[in-house]
Amino acid sequence: xxxxxxxxxxxxxxxxxxxxxxxxxxxxxxxxxxxxxxxxxxxxxxxxxxxxxxxxxxxxxxxxxxxxxxxxxxxxxxxxxxxxxxxxxxxxxxxxxxxxxxxxxxxxxxxxxxxxxxxxxxxxxxxxxxxxxxxxxxxxxxxxxxxxxxxxxxxxxxxxxxxxxxxxxxxxxxxxxxxxxxxxxxxxxxxxxxxxxxxxxxxxxxxxxxxxxxxxxxxxxxxxxxxxxxxxxxxxxxxxxxxxxxxxxxxxxxxxxxxxxxxxxxxxxxxxxxxxxxxxxxxxxxxxxxxxxxxxxxxxxxxxxxxxxxxxxxxxxxxxxxxxxxxxxxxxxxxxxxxxxxxxxxxxxxxxxxxxxxxxxxxxxxxxxxxxxxxxxxxxxxxxxxxxxxxxxxxxxxxxxx
Amino acid sequence: xxxxxxxxxxxxxxxxxxxxxxxxxxxxxxxxxxxxxxxxxxxxxxxxxxxxxxxxxxxxxxxxxxxxxxxxxxxxxxxxxxxxxxxxxxxxxxxxxxxxxxxxxxxxxxxxxxxxxxxxxxxxxxxxxxxxxxxxxxxxxxxxxxxxxxxxxxxxxxxxxxxxxxxxxxxxxxxxxxxxxxxxxxxxxxxxxxxxxxxxxxxxxxxxxxxxxxxxxxxxxxxxxxxxxxxxxxxxxxxxxxxxxxxxxxxxxxxxxxxxxxxxxxxxxxxxxxxxxxxxxxxxxxxxxxxxxxxxxxxxxxxxxxxxxxxxxxxxxxxxxxxxxxxxxxxxxxxxxxxxxxxxxxxxxxxxxxxxxxxxxxxxxxxxxxxxxxxxxxxxxxxxxx
Numbered sequence: 001x002x003x004x005x006x007x008x009x010x011x012x013x014x015x016x017x018x019x020x021x022x023x024x025x026x027x028x029x030x031x032x033x034x035x036x037x038x039x040x041x042x043x044x045x046x047x048x049x050x051x052x053x054x055x056x057x058x059x060x061x062x063x064x065x066x067x068x069x070x071x072x073x074x075x076x077x078x079x080x081x082x083x084x085x086x087x088x089x090x091x092x093x094x095x096x097x098x099x100x101x102x103x104x105x106x107x108x109x110x111x112x113x114x115x116x117x118x119x120x121x122x123x124x125x126x127x128x129x130x131x132x133x134x135x136x137x138x139x140x141x142x143x144x145x146x147x148x149x150x151x152x153x154x155x156x157x158x159x160x161x162x163x164x165x166x167x168x169x170x171x172x173x174x175x176x177x178x179x180x181x182x183x184x185x186x187x188x189x190x191x192x193x194x195x196x197x198x199x200x201x202x203x204x205x206x207x208x209x210x211x212x213x214x215x216x217x218x219x220x221x222x223x224x225x226x227x228x229x230x231x232x233x234x235x236x237x238x239x240x241x242x243x244x245x246x247x248x249x250x251x252x253x254x255x256x257x258x259x260x261x262x263x264x265x266x267x268x269x270x271x272x273x274x275x276x277x278x279x280x281x282x283x284x285x286x287x288x289x290x291x292x293x294x295x296x297x298x299x300x301x302x303x304x305x306x307x308x309x310x311x312x313x314x315x316x317x318x319x320x321x322x323x324x325x326x327x328x329x330x331x332x333x334x335x336x337x338x339x340x341x342x343x344x345x346x347x348x349x350x351x352x353x354x355x356x357x358x359x360x361x362x363x364x365x366x367x368x369x370x371x372x373x374x375x376x377x378x379x380x381x382x383x384x385x386x387x388x389x390x391x392x393x394x395x396x397x398x399x400x401x402x
Numbered sequence: 403x404x405x406x407x408x409x410x411x412x413x414x415x416x417x418x419x420x421x422x423x424x425x426x427x428x429x430x431x432x433x434x435x436x437x438x439x440x441x442x443x444x445x446x447x448x449x450x451x452x453x454x455x456x457x458x459x460x461x462x463x464x465x466x467x468x469x470x471x472x473x474x475x476x477x478x479x480x481x482x483x484x485x486x487x488x489x490x491x492x493x494x495x496x497x498x499x500x501x502x503x504x505x506x507x508x509x510x511x512x513x514x515x516x517x518x519x520x521x522x523x524x525x526x527x528x529x530x531x532x533x534x535x536x537x538x539x540x541x542x543x544x545x546x547x548x549x550x551x552x553x554x555x556x557x558x559x560x561x562x563x564x565x566x567x568x569x570x571x572x573x574x575x576x577x578x579x580x581x582x583x584x585x586x587x588x589x590x591x592x593x594x595x596x597x598x599x600x601x602x603x604x605x606x607x608x609x610x611x612x613x614x615x616x617x618x619x620x621x622x623x624x625x626x627x628x629x630x631x632x633x634x635x636x637x638x639x640x641x642x643x644x645x646x647x648x649x650x651x652x653x654x655x656x657x658x659x660x661x662x663x664x665x666x667x668x669x670x671x672x673x674x675x676x677x678x679x680x681x682x683x684x685x686x687x688x689x690x691x692x693x694x695x696x697x698x699x700x701x702x703x704x705x706x707x708x709x710x711x712x713x714x715x716x717x718x719x720x721x722x723x724x725x726x727x728x729x730x731x732x733x734x735x736x737x738x739x740x741x742x743x744x745x746x747x748x749x750x751x752x753x754x755x756x757x758x759x760x761x762x763x764x765x766x767x768x769x770x771x772x773x774x775x776x777x778x779x780x781x782x783x784x785x786x787x788x
Binding site for chain 2: 141142145229234237238241242245265268271272275276277306329347348
């Protein structure tokens with residue numbers, strides 16, 4: 001039996017590390033898995049967040065949660081810093097952080113939810129000699145290249161890997177040099193029941209429509225994400241421009257949800273939209289904690305990401321019966337297929353994406369049919385009640401027996 | 403007054419410092435010649451270039467005005483609130499007499515001198531805004547009173563650049579006349595054939611391939627991503643062998659990496675070359691120069707094409723739109739890559755049209771930038787301001 005922690009709760013079997021607690025794919029996926037584990041397993045686990053965020057309290061409701069960034073300086077390091085002894089202050093702060101995390105060191109398995117979370121490993125050293133490190137890879141080429149050196153240096157310490165899609169698994173093997181025997185694929189998942197239980201009220205959907213000045217009956221093409229390069233908002237603007245120049249699709253509106261209005265990228269995109277004369281039909285909407293009303297507004301969901309392992313927003317959109325159109329380079333292509341649950345087009349081929357969107361907008365029956373298949377598949381395979389047990393079984397299998 | 407009559411010009415300048423404003427004026431005076439100009443100048447202050455200026459025209463300096471009865475009379479009139487009469491005395495003290503066709507300010511910094519002009523029957527006022535002056539004005543702003551006076555009184559702002567800033571000050575666009583920064587007119591030195599051959603070899607440009615050029619930093623406003631997309635469209639259209647060279651890709655490692663990602667995935671590796679400024683000679687290989695910038699101002703985006711005598715195509719954005727009037731460039735609506743590709747294809751297929759376009763680009767460039775054509779343009783602006 002491991003030594004008890006300060007509050008007497010004992011050393012956990014597993015520490016789940018998340019790089020942050022934002023309402024984004026990887027933290028949400030982890031939260032769903034933890035909820036399932038809490039309700040269906042005997043596993044004792046704790047959560048270590050490198051940074052906090054909007055769903056921090058949700059993690060805390062599932063398991064004891066520590067936020068590394070919140071372990072602030074103590075009195076001693078404060079004094080040291082006042083006297084200009086910054087190195088000493090840093091060392092004291094580091095010691096304080098390590099002391100706070102001491103109860104977690106005995107965990108026999110550390111699960112890092114993204115590559116960036118590997119930066120937590122030194123804080124959990126020394127661990128048991130047989131400790132297993134599992135890393136869930138959501139990253140693709142560009143994200144891997146942008147990985148902080150501190151996390152990159154820890155990559156070789158990982159014993160097992162989980163890939164967010166087949167595409168990510170292939171990349172991890174081909175480009176990151178990961179042993180194929182040590183990496184398995186588990187698709188991302190969502191909470192279908194919760195989404196079904198809280199459908200957006202019709203008036204909320206109408207309010208969303210009105211807030212953008214979208215006329216009743218006008219088709220809406222949607223996309224969701226931050227406005228960074230990786231998500232391809234520039235390609236979304238080109239898509240809108242392409243469609244708006246055609247008579248048949250001139251009345252289509254385009255909504256990008258998740259655009260921080262203060263972000264420089266959003267401001268640049270808005271200038272593009274204004275210059276191109278698209279300001280009336282392209283709308284950049286700030287992120288919302290409950291974005292369902294926007295999803296309900298979309299007739300077609302487009303994923304213009306240059307890289308995306310398996311975005312949850314596509315599953316949420318599909319659950320509502322809205323077909324997706326994505327580039328073939330994202331993990332979502334594995335879900336969409338060729339007209340089964342959506343459509344994929346060649347990477348960066350905005351014109352081909354525009355053609356697919358046009359087809360779907362012009363054929364409501366087809367749209368409904370593809371959307372229905374997509375919704376059924378999400379309920380069948382991508383609810384966390386279905387997906388989490390599969391991942392939990394692997395975690396249980398990899399955990400050292402004592 | 404006919405165009406043959408000398409222009410009776412009152413030049414107002416902040417000082418005779420050795421700065422762009424004074425150099426600009428000296429250049430104009432030298433190019434204009436005595437036949438075109440009957441000018442006198444008033445400077446607020448002196449400076450190292452005063453003697454050089456006085457070699458061309460009489461210059462009075464406000465700071466050098468002495469005392470005496472005229473000064474006392476002026477002070478008394480101003481104290482009595484008779485500003486018009488007071489400033490009339492001031493004009494006489496500065497030697498400003500007789501008819502004036504136009505008032506020319508070498509810089510917005512000369513705005514305080516506008517007070518001395520007669521309010522009734524005021525001659526038209528033209529203000530030159532040399533390159534960098536508005537930036538300076540933002541750091542050392544005119545007083546609110548002088549700024550209002552400048553904006554209220556000026557009939558034409560002649561700007562070398564930074565158009566957006568001037569428009570942000572609230573100057574209506576019909577009062578803005580665009581002129582380029584002075585250029586020696588020699589054009590870009592053409593690389594010697596050996597250097598060109600070395601570049602073609604290094605970049606593996608196939609024999610007979612069309613070459614498109616673009617330039618600028620690899621940042622969002624530079625629009626290099628749109629240049630790459632244009633290349634991709636052209637190659638996809640009919641398998642056309644087109645090579646793109648983009649010069650200015652020195653820094654910005656992140657943007658470069660992102661662009662290289664797109665280039666690789668569009669299967670354009672080896673067909674689009676991101677080159678540093680050191681390889682600007684590569685621009686001379688181009689059949690056409692393409693401007694896909696989102697925001698363009700300084701340095702002028704048409705300059706590489708004009709200096710090299712190349713045709714210019716691009717998006718219709720502020721500066722470029724003004725430059726390309728009367729056919730000095732083929733422009734399409736912003737972001738309309740399909741039309742841009744149409745224009746490029748048409749020109750690549752028509753060597754005569756390409757040459758004619760290049761000629762018009764060059765002529766406009768000379769009009770805007772190269773003395774004495776530039777001075778002729780400026781004098782024309784002064785005459786037409788009446």
